[in-house]
Each structure stands twice: as structure tokens, then as C-alpha cells.
Amino acid sequence: MSATGVAAPPATRAPRPEGRPEGRRVPTLLRHLGLAAVAASALLAVSYGLEPFRNFQLATVAAYLCATAGLTILTGLNGQLSLGHGALMAVGAYTVALTQDAFADRGRTGGGLLVVSLVAAVATSVAVGAVVGVAAARLRGPYLAGVTLAVAVVVPALTVTFDGVLNGEQGLPVPVAPPPAALGPYFPYERWQLWVAGSATLLCLVLLANLVRSRYGRTFRAVRDDEIAARLAGIHVARTQVLAFVVSAAGAGLGGALLAVLAQSVSPGAFSLTLSLFLLMAVVIGGLGRLAGALWGAALLVALPDLTHTLTDLLTLSPAAAQRLEGNLPLAIFGSTLVVVMIAAPGGVQGLLSRLARTLRDRWRAGRR
Amino acid sequence: MDRFVFLTLDGLSRGAVYAAFALALVLIWRAARIVNFAQGAMAVAAAYAAYSVSAATGSYWLGFVAALAVGLLLGAVVDVAVMRFVDHRSPLNPVIVALGLVLLIQAVLGMVYGNEFRPAAAPFSRSALTVGGLAVLSPYDVFVFAAVGTVGAALAWIFTRTAVGLRMRAAAFAPEVSRLLGVNVGGMLTLGWALASGVGALAGMLVIPTELGLHPHAMDLVFVSAFTAAVVGGLDSPPGAIVGGVGVGLLLSYVSGYAGGDLIPLAVLVLLLAVLLVRPGGLFAPVTARRV
Numbered sequence: 001m002s003a004t005g006v007a008a009p010p011a012t013r014a015p016r017p018e019g020r021p022e023g024r025r026v027p028t029l030l031r032h033l034g035l036a037a038v039a040a041s042a043l044l045a046v047s048y049g050l051e052p053f054r055n056f057q058l059a060t061v062a063a064y065l066c067a068t069a070g071l072t073i074l075t076g077l078n079g080q081l082s083l084g085h086g087a088l089m090a091v092g093a094y095t096v097a098l099t100q101d102a103f104a105d106r107g108r109t110g111g112g113l114l115v116v117s118l119v120a121a122v123a124t125s126v127a128v129g130a131v132v133g134v135a136a137a138r139l140r141g142p143y144l145a146g147v148t149l150a151v152a153v154v155v156p157a158l159t160v161t162f163d164g165v166l167n168g169e170q171g172l173p174v175p176v177a178p179p180p181a182a183l184g185p186y187f188p189y190e191r192w193q194l195w196v197a198g199s200a201t202l203l204c205l206v207l208l209a210n211l212v213r214s215r216y217g218r219t220f221r222a223v224r225d226d227e228i229a230a231r232l233a234g235i236h237v238a239r240t241q242v243l244a245f246v247v248s249a250a251g252a253g254l255g256g257a258l259l260a261v262l263a264q265s266v267s268p269g270a271f272s273l274t275l276s277l278f279l280l281m282a283v284v285i286g287g288l289g290r291l292a293g294a295l296w297g298a299a300l301l302v303a304l305p306d307l308t309h310t311l312t313d314l315l316t317l318s319p320a321a322a323q324r325l326e327g328n329l330p331l332a333i334f335g336s337t338l339v340v341v342m343i344a345a346p347g348g349v350q351g352l353l354s355r356l357a358r359t360l361r362d363r364w365r366a367g368r369r
Numbered sequence: 370m371d372r373f374v375f376l377t378l379d380g381l382s383r384g385a386v387y388a389a390f391a392l393a394l395v396l397i398w399r400a401a402r403i404v405n406f407a408q409g410a411m412a413v414a415a416a417y418a419a420y421s422v423s424a425a426t427g428s429y430w431l432g433f434v435a436a437l438a439v440g441l442l443l444g445a446v447v448d449v450a451v452m453r454f455v456d457h458r459s460p461l462n463p464v465i466v467a468l469g470l471v472l473l474i475q476a477v478l479g480m481v482y483g484n485e486f487r488p489a490a491a492p493f494s495r496s497a498l499t500v501g502g503l504a505v506l507s508p509y510d511v512f513v514f515a516a517v518g519t520v521g522a523a524l525a526w527i528f529t530r531t532a533v534g535l536r537m538r539a540a541a542f543a544p545e546v547s548r549l550l551g552v553n554v555g556g557m558l559t560l561g562w563a564l565a566s567g568v569g570a571l572a573g574m575l576v577i578p579t580e581l582g583l584h585p586h587a588m589d590l591v592f593v594s595a596f597t598a599a600v601v602g603g604l605d606s607p608p609g610a611i612v613g614g615v616g617v618g619l620l621l622s623y624v625s626g627y628a629g630g631d632l633i634p635l636a637v638l639v640l641l642l643a644v645l646l647v648r649p650g651g652l653f654a655p656v657t658a659r660r661v
Binding site: 009021075078079081083090099135138139140141145146147149150151153154157158160161171212271277280281284324325327328331332334335336337338339342343346 | 403404406411451454455456460461464465466467468469470472473474475476477479481483484521558578586589590593596597600604628631632634635637641642645647
């Protein structure tokens with residue numbers, strides 16, 4: 001897995017994800033901002049074209065995308081496995097709930113406060129991520145997986161331990177201000193949700209994409225590919241690993257916070273071990289080591305339950321059987337897909353796509369000559 | 370003092386189960402250098418099989434035997450059908466595949482049996498006997514000790530006294546040489562998986578009646594505790610797994626008795642982190658030269 005396509009030798013002209021010819025290279029930041037602007041206007045157009053429920057689903061994809069992008073950086077680029085990112089999402093979600101509740105208690109409302117809460121959520125998950133990351137930097141392979149698995153199991157259980165603040169299994173409400181009055185009285189709430197989640201996610205992605213292409217991104221990959229060589233090259237390995245963990249924790253925290261804002265409530269059930277495993281599935285199936293893979297993964301996380309719902313509706317089942325199937329079929333599909341992908345196509349969806357694109361381009365070039 | 374004695378004995382009984390489960394993890398680690406993160410889910414699957422058999426026949430013991438048989442079979446199937454095809458060059462790959470199996474097994478169990486808790490029967494009374502006014506072990510605790518002791522002794526006998534055990538150790542220690550000497554290395558690996566998974570199924574059968582009951586996620590926290598036990602022992606040493614299991618059992622019993630049952634998950638996490646940060650090789654690891 002460590003030999004993902006990102007680290008292809010330069011002699012063979014490693015295909016860039018954007019597939020842009022080498023001659024007219026635009027500065028990275030500008031290119032990413034341009035892509036973000038294109039994505040933003042596409043999202044704006046889509047938000048008017050889709051029915052409210054689809055807008056909500058797209059907003060959920062955006063929320064998951066923050067977390068899967070963060071996990072892609074950690075696992076795909078830095079080679080650290082984390083099974084605890086669902087727990088880090090819970091940290092972000094509960095922070096948003098607590099700060100929004102605190103604002104509401106003091107009678108303050110307004111859109112600007114949400115930004116404050118989101119920043120607080122990112123800051124808290126960064127702090128938690130730093131603590132876990134310092135431990136993670138000293139651990140390898142199965143040990144790291146074991147610790148992060150423990151984090152994933154333990155953090156939701158803490159909501160019961162600190163019943164007084166976090167309200168146990170019931171969870172907390174997340175009061176969110178309505179869309180600004182300037183948008184008119186009949187502005188669909190789901191469209192507003194998509195705008196909020198979409199803009200936060202795009203900002204997050206631009207920052208992450210820049211990080212991947214920067215000096216830090218290169219040190220991440222160097223540590224993943226060969227720790228000893230990286231150390232010889234003067235890279236501080238432990239510091240790099242902690243940084244990767246902190247960055248990915250920030251992504252997870254923002255994703256969890258957005259999820260809480262979308263659902264307008266948080267409860268430990270939403271951030272179980274299964275969510276952590278789902279996130280890992282999503283990045284592996286999407287394609288480790290590529291941010292674009294995170295998008296496929298996030299889309300899968302939202303689309304698959306919906307698809308199985310449609311499927312179980314088509315079958316004529318007793319309500320109890322349908323309910324059992326609906327809850328568990330996505331899990332079964334995810335689990336078996338994960339096993340098959342890991343064995344047959346470790347590059348994931350994005351790996352297959354870029355292999356296809358490379359083949360097509362080579363053929364087109366050969367035809368032109 | 371009474372309370373301390375009771376908590377100690379309860380911790381020992383709890384620890385015996387963790388020890389058995391940790392032993393299963395250590396067996397696979399020694400044979401294949403894989404930490405089987407699907408161990409818990411596989412044990413739950415075996416326990417559900419026991420539930421079905423017991424419900425159909427009305428006998429706890431037929432179900433018990435069925436659980437062990439399903440455990441053995443499941444271990445062999447996982448090795449032959451899945452793990453053999455995984456690229457082992459990165460240690461992440463088997464972990465990720467095992468997690469895929471966790472999702473798959475839990476989902477299938479949820480589809481067949483539903484996601485609600487089912488009561489799990491215990492073959493003996495779980496209320497403690499009193500000796501001279503002091504609450505000591507329950508008959509079920511005695512059964513747990515006997516079962517884990519028997520399995521531990523049987524494994525020790527297999528590995529140290531039989532030809533198959535010698536071949537299994539050889540295949541794990543030096544696969545190439547063993548193959549040249551005519552040992553069926555793949556077969557020994559499968560046997561190791563089957564044995565480990567059978568021991569895991571036994572641990573599941575013993576622990577599930579003492580928890581909330583049968584549920585696809587019943588073993589999640591037990592797995593984390595047992596992993597901690599195995600890490601305390603060093604992942605590589607069966608006696609270490611047993612000592613680690615008993616230690617973790619005692620600690621969790623004291624924590625839940627003196628500080629509250631809610632804190633058990635947190636205590637496990639703190640212990641795991643402490644052990645890994647202070648002595649990553651476990652308490653029983655020989656001191657090795659530092660690799661550069």
C-alpha cells in the first residue's frame with residue numbers, strides 16, 4: 001500500500017491528478033483556488049437544481065468529505081492507520097453542541113456565531129488529535145491500530161461517564177440559526193445547509209490540497225515510504241507524524257461539527273466504532289493517498305445506505321425483515337468491498353480511474369504521432 | 370476487606386476470560402504476524418451459532434460444542450479464503466482486511482438475528498457462594514477457571530509435546546526451512562488460525578453471559594480489553610497473555626468496584642496507552658538491541 005501512485009518515479013513522468021500538461025504550470029495555490037471557485041459555482045448551481053432532500057444529502061457528503069480527506073492525509077500520505085477518527089468527529093460534534101447551547105442560553109443567535117463554534121470545534125479536535133498523535137508517533141502497525149481502536153470504543157462511552165455535561169445516550173441538541181432574512185422568507189433550509197457545509201468543506205479542501213503539495217506533504221510521504229531514509233534526509237519523523245495526525249484530526253473535527261449542525265443534534269450512537277470503520281473503508285475504497293479518493297469515499301458513505309433503502313423497498317419484505325436488511329446491508333457491502341478492494345485493487349476507485357485515464361491518454365498520444 | 374476479596378476473585382474470573390481471548394490473539398500473531406482484529410466478531414458469530422443450536426435442541430452443552438466447532442471452522446475459513454491472499458508487506462493490509470471482516474460478520478449477524486440484545490444462558494448459577502460469611506466464587510466462576518485452565522493446558526501440551534505442535538512452531542519460526550524439511554507450512558498456518566479462533570469462541574461463550582447479552586457488537590470492548598492484555602504480555606508470549614489477562618481483569622474489577630463501572634472503557638484506554646508508551650514490547654519481552 002505504501003507504493004501508491006503518488007510516489008511514482010519522476011522519470012516516468014508521474015501523472016498529476018489534474019492531468020495538466022507540464023509546460024504551463026500555474027502556481028499551486030492559484031490552481032487550487034481556481035478549482036475551488038469552479039466547485040463552488042457548480043455547487044451553487046446544483047443547490048438550485050436539486051430537491052431539498054438531495055441538497056441535504058449533498059451537504060452530508062460535504063461533512064463526511066472533511067473527515068475522509070483528513071484520514072486520507074494521515075493513512076494514505078503518512079502511513080498511519082487510525083480507527084479512531086469517528087471519535088475525533090464526535091469531539092468536534094460535541095464541541096459545536098456545547099458552544100451553540102452556551103450561545104443560545106445567553107440569548108445570542110446569528111450566523112456569525114456558527115463560525116465561532118466551528119472554529120472552536122476544530123481547535124478542540126486539534127488538541128485531542130495532538131494528544132493521540134503524540135502517542136501514535138511512537139507506535140507502529142497493529143499497536144497503533146489497537147490504540148486508535150480503543151479511542152473509537154472509549155470516546156462514545158465517555159458521554160455516559162460525563163452524563164451531567166454530555167447527557168448520556170440522549171445526546172445534546174444543536175441550536176442553529178435560520179437562513180439570513182436577506183435570502184427571503186421561503187428560502188429552503190436544506191439549500192442553506194448545503195451552502196454552509198459546502199463552503200466550510202471547500203475551505204478545508206483547499207488548505208489540505210495545498211498542504212499535500214507543499215514541503216510538509218513531501219515530508220509526510222517520505223516518512224511513509226521509508227522512515228529511516230527520511231530521518232537520514234534530516235526529517236524529524238516524530239514531529240511529522242504528530243503534524244499529520246493533528247491536521248487529520250482538524251479535518252475530522254470539522255466534519256463531525258458539520259454533521260452535528262446538519263442533524264441539529266449529537267448523540268454517542270452516531271459516532272460508534274462502526275463510523276470509524278466506515279471512514280477507513282471510505283478512504284481505502286476511494287483510493288488511499290489521493291484526496292480525490294476521499295470524495296468517492298464520502299459519496300459512497302451517503303449513497304450506499306440510500307441505495308439499499310431503494311433496494312429493500314423494491315423487495316417485498318415484512319417490515320421487521322426490511323428494517324434488519326436496511327440497517328445491515330450497507331455494512332455487509334462495505335465490509336466485503338473492503339476485503340475485495342484490499343486484495344484485488346489496493347489503489348481503490350481513484351487508482352482504477354487514473355489507470356484508465358493514463359491508458360486513454362497514452363493511446364490518444366500514440367494515435368497523434 | 371470483604372469487598373476487596375470479592376473484587377479480587379471477580380477480577381480473577383474476568384481475567385481468565387481475557388487471558389483466553391488474549392491467548393487467541395497471541396496464537397495468530399505467532400503463527401502469521403497478524404493481529405486478528407476480527408477475533409471478537411468471529412467469537413460473537415460462534416456464540417450466535419451456540420444460541421441457535423441450544424434453542425433448537427434445548428441443551429446448553431450441545432450449543433457449547435457447536436460454538437467451539439464453528440469457531441475452529443471459521444478460523445480455518447478466514448485463513449484459507451481471505452488472509453492467504455492479502456499482501457503482507459505492509460502491516461496495515463491485514464489489519465484493514467480484518468476490519469472489513471468485522472463489518473461483514475456483524476452485518477450478517479444483524480441481518481439474521483436482528484440488532485437487539487438477546488439473553489445468553491449460563492450453565493451454572495452466577496450468584497456467589499459464601500464461605501464463613503465471605504462471598505467468594507460463584508459456580509460459574511469455577512466453570513470459567515476450569516474451562517480456561519483446560520484449554521491453556523491443552524495448548525501447552527499440543528505445542529510442546531506433540532509432533533503437530535513442533536511442526537506448527539517450526540512453520541511459524543522458519544517457514545522456508547520448514548518447507549524444505551517437508552512441513553506443510555500453509556496447513557500449519559490454517560491449523561493455527563483454527564485453534565486460535567476456537568479459543569476465541571470459547572472466551573466469547575464464557576464472557577457473553579456475564580455482560581449485557583448476545584449482540585453483534587457484544588465483544589467490541591472485550592476485544593479492546595483482551596488486546597490490552599495481549600500487549601501487556603508482549604503479543605508474542607502465551608504465558609504473557611495469561612498474566613496480562615489476569616492483570617487486566619483485576620484492574621478492571623477494582624476500577625468498577627471502587628470507582629464505578631462507567632470508567633472501565635477509560636481505564637482500558639489509559640492502561641493500553643501507558644503500557645505501549647512505557648514498554649511497547651510488553652512486560653515479558655526480552656531486552657533487544659535498538660534497531661537504527
